[in-house]
Amino acid sequence: MITSVPAIRGHVLPLPASDPGLLRLMAGLRTVVSIGLTLLVLVISGASLLVQVTGAMAALISTVAVSETLLKDQFRTLALGLPVACAAAGAGTVLAPYRVIADVLFVLVIxxxxxxxxxxxxxxxxxxxxxxxxxxxxFVQVKPGMLPEVTAAMLVAFGCGAGVRFGLLRVTPEQTLKLLMGSFRARLRLAVGAMVELSEQEHERGQEREPGQDREPGSGSAAWERAERRLRRRIVHLHDCALMIQGRLEDSTPDARTATSVQRRVAGMEIATERLAAVLLDTERPPHTSALTGRLRELSAAVSRDWLQARLPVGLSYVRDRLLGFRENEGLAGTPFADQEALRAVGELAFSVLGLRVALGTAGSETDDDSPRTRQYREELETEELSLRAEAVPVAMDLEELEGEQGEEARKQKLKEEEKAAEPRGLDRPSTRIAFQVSVGSALAIVSGELLSPQRWYWAVLTCWVVFLGTSSTGEILVKGYRRLAGTVFGVIAGVGLAGLVAGNDTLAFILVLLFVFAMFYTAPVSYILMSFFTTAMLGMLFTVLQTYSSDVLILRIQETAIGAACGLGAALLVLPVRTSRHTDEQLRTVLERLRDVTEEAVRRLSGDQADSAPPGGAEPVPVDLLDSARALDDALDELRSAVQPLTHPVSPLRSRSQNARYVVALLDTAAYHARGLAAIAEQLTGDSRIVPDPRVASAAGRLARNLRTLTRHLEEPEEEPEGAVLPSSDTISVAIIDHPSRSPVGARVARHIQRLDEIVTGLAEPLGVRVEGGTGSRGEARL
Structure with missing residues (x-):
């Protein structure tokens, strides 16, 4: 069971869905409080203004740089960072009079x-x-004689940062996970609320149609289209929050079994929500009735309670009396056919809410008000949890017998070594390649920046540095450089205006500096333009406090920023360049490989094959965690979205490639949803509840795997003719969904997931330039 947060945090207001886990809020607060405490200590001790600025910057850097999850890892990094900071600042100070030597050392440090x-x-x-x-x-131009004071200021800065991180604003992984769970519920509530709005708009739109007239795609009113966009956006936000939770479970739960259980239930809730949204958004289905809107309102009321996972019933009156019954088709007699599939999805979502509470250990504390149905479902979920955990026990026992007491650690170490062996080496390693690129770019920025301004050249170097962070291709560097320049320009405009307003009021200017520092780190994960804006505005206020403000200085910042971005782009084009097309092809290939891994493993399990896939050479089979594989697929898809940003940016002149990239990413988004659905079903089925295989479903799954391999081979060698062609999808699986004698609601969902994956993968052939067997299309270049 997840550890409770302190009582003081139990009275926190409902969590904002825009900041899952309050991660951005805490990052901004830690930074501002660390800087404030450092400055307070330095002012009381009588430190000079330059020493105060150095200490404040050290507090900012030490707070921002440390990002590990576990507190003990954060402490070790902070302890190692202090001597590194002292050495770097000392070297920069001592060598400052020797410009050439200092510049060379700066490039080496970079x-x-x-x-x-x-x-x-x-x-x-x-x-x-x-x-x-x-x-x-x-930047501060510290003199060698001030080194003792500067070193003491850095000790104070790191000490204050540690005090804030491990004392005043201490947040453990367990507390972060609990807050993330609250944000997950908040986003779920918003998603269900968007479903209610969409259903209301659908009902109003249905009243405007003539009797018997079906709804057509793209024929909705403006209000309906807004509701549709809002629902799609909130489903994406819910998915992002689920990924954040899954990424922190290992360090935030008592044991691996609890982590696996919670991961399974979170994925189940996400899939159930996505399924309900997909049913509501399906324009090929008959219009829904107003009765469905009422049931969705009940669901919204059920999931709107228990913001902070308190031990309170989650709308059990609704769950008991109505919502759970829809899962087993109870209460659907006489219900309009158009509503039945949506109501079954409502029942699945209500059931998944109860399942997550069982996994968290919060469902057994209030059983007095249970109806027989609720008690039955709770017992079913608890039995399912025990069964799923029991299936995992033999694997762990075998590992202990084979490898001794340290078997699990040895296996993890072996997996890490295998991953390390598979990494690129030499100049193909991304960190090595980027190190050479940013070093060359920084050298160019130093020379160009000093020609423009011998005093402010470091702004060009800083821009060159940051445009390489988190980028992998020349296109991404171009986009990031543009965003930094745009944010800087807007920041200069704001800085000039604010400097005039606060002129002579150093206290107000200092308060604005702290506010802008907070805003920098609060907006950093959301918008790089906003972060650059607040950074430049903060510098304007800082110069006001230092009484060195000049509008010419801020204009110079724009010029130095442009130089730094240009030098970074030039280095990316000339030194070990990675073209955007090559990078997108690599990321697309990775997505297709991850998609194949998930679907093949899910189908294998759903068909009743329990054996883990054995690697070649008779090596020991490695257990496959389907939900981890699905998360790897989502991570790869996120990297693909980042890779295609240069193509999909509004100012991109490559209109044809931009449309192609958007189309492919949209198809893969849908494919990832269906793959997650398969993985969630396969993970939640125990050994005695396997789905009876259907030959038509198995045929579609085999065709799907073959087509994914064909697309992957084509991306590996785009200049060569790939062997074979993509097999066309088949409609026979639709018959399997309807008339198979052993079909069940779960079996029908499995068949639908595979059918849609089959259609999507076949649809990827044309934009990727691969021929479909029996078609007339010709092969083209495999490029987004």
């Missing part, structure tokens, strides 16, 4: 800071601290 990112979060943090503190020494 190379090392990027290269060590290959060592994970700690390497990334230490590299960032080294770069930023060397940069701060240049």
């Amino acid at each position: 190379f090392g800071a990027v290269y060590v990112r290959r060592f994970g979060q700690r390497g990334k943090a230490l590299g960032l601290i080294a770069f930023q503190m060397f940069f701060v020494a240049q």
Whole structure:
């Protein structure tokens, strides 16, 4: 069971769905409070203004750089970061009078800071601290005689940062997970609310149609279309929150079994919500009636309670009396046919809510008000949990017998070694390639920036550095450079205006500095333009506090930013370049491989084959976690979305490729939903509840796997003719859904998922330039 948060956090207002787990809020607060405490200590001790600025920057950097999940890992990184910060600041200060030597060392520091990112979060943090503190020494222009004071200021900064992180604003992984669960419920409530709105608009639109007239795609009113867009957006937000929860379960739950159980139930709730949304958005179905709107309102009331996972019933009156019954077709007699599938989906969602509470251990504390049906479902879920956990026990026992007490650790280490062996080496390794690119770009930025301004050249270097962070292709660097420049321009405009308003009022200017620092880190994960805007506006206020403000300085920042972005783009084009088309093809191939892994494993389990896939050479079989595989598919799809941003950006001149990329990503989004649905069903079925295989479903699954392999081979060698062609999808599986004698609601959903995957993968052939067997299309270049 997940550890409770402190009582003081139990009275938190309903969590904002826009900030899952309050992660952005806490990041901004930690940064501002750390800076404030550091400045308070330094002011009381009588430190000079330059030392105060250095200490404040050190507090900011030490807070932002550390990003591990576990508190003990954060402490170790912070402890290692202090000597790194002192060494970098000391080197930057001592070598400042020797411009050429300092510039050469700066480039070497930049190379090392990027290269060590290959060592994970700690390497990334230490590299960032080294770069930023060397940069701060240049920015503040610390004198060698001030090094003792600066070192003491950094000790204060790191100490205050640690006090805030581990004391004042201490947040454990368990607390973060609990807050994420609250945000998940908030987003679920918003999604169901959007369903209610869509159903209401559908009913109003249905009244405007003539009797017997079916609804047509694209024929909705403006209000209905707004409701549709809102629902789709909220389903995406719910999915993002589910991924955040799944990514933190390992470090936030008492044991692996609890993590697996919660992961399974969260995925089940997400899939149930997506299924209900898909039914409501399906324009090929008959229009829904007003009765469905009433049931959706009941569902909305049920999921709107228990914001912080308190031990309270989650709308059990509705769950008991009506919603759960829809899952087993109870109460559907006499219901309009158009509503029946949606009501079954409502029942599945209500059941999944109860399932998550059982997994969290919050469903057994209030059984007095249970109806027989609710008690039956709770017992069914508890039995299912025990059965699923029992199936996992033999695997763990075999591992212990084969490998001894350290068997599990040895297996994890072996998997890590295998992953490491599969990583690219040499210049093909992303961290190495980017290290060379950013070093060359920074050298160009230093030279160009100093020609423009010997005092402010470091802004060009900083821009060159940041445009490479989180990017993998020249197109992504171009987009990020454009966003930074746009944010800087808007920030300069705001900075000039605010400087005039607060002129002579240093206290107000300082308060605005802290507010802008908070806004920088609160908006960073959402919008890079906003982050750049607040950064530049903050600099304007900082110059006001330092009494060095000048509009010319802010204009110079725009120029240096443009130079840095241009140098970064030039280095990306000339040094070990990675073209956008190559990068998108690689990411697309990864998505297709992950999709094939999930579907093949899910179909294998659903067909009754319990054996784990054995690797070649007689090696020990490795258990496959389907939900982890589905999460890997989602991660790969997110990387593909980032990779195609240069193509899908509104200012992209490549209109044809932009439309093609949007179409392919939309198809893969839908495919990922159906793959998650298969994975969730396969994970929740126990050994005695396998679905009876149907030859037509098996045929479609085999065709799906073959087509995915064909598309993947074509992407691996786009210049060569691939062997074979994509097999066309078949309508026979639709018959299997309807007339198979052993069909069940679950079996029908499995068949529908496979049918849609079959159609989607076949539909990918044309935009990727692969011929469909029996078709007249010709092969083209495999490129988004």
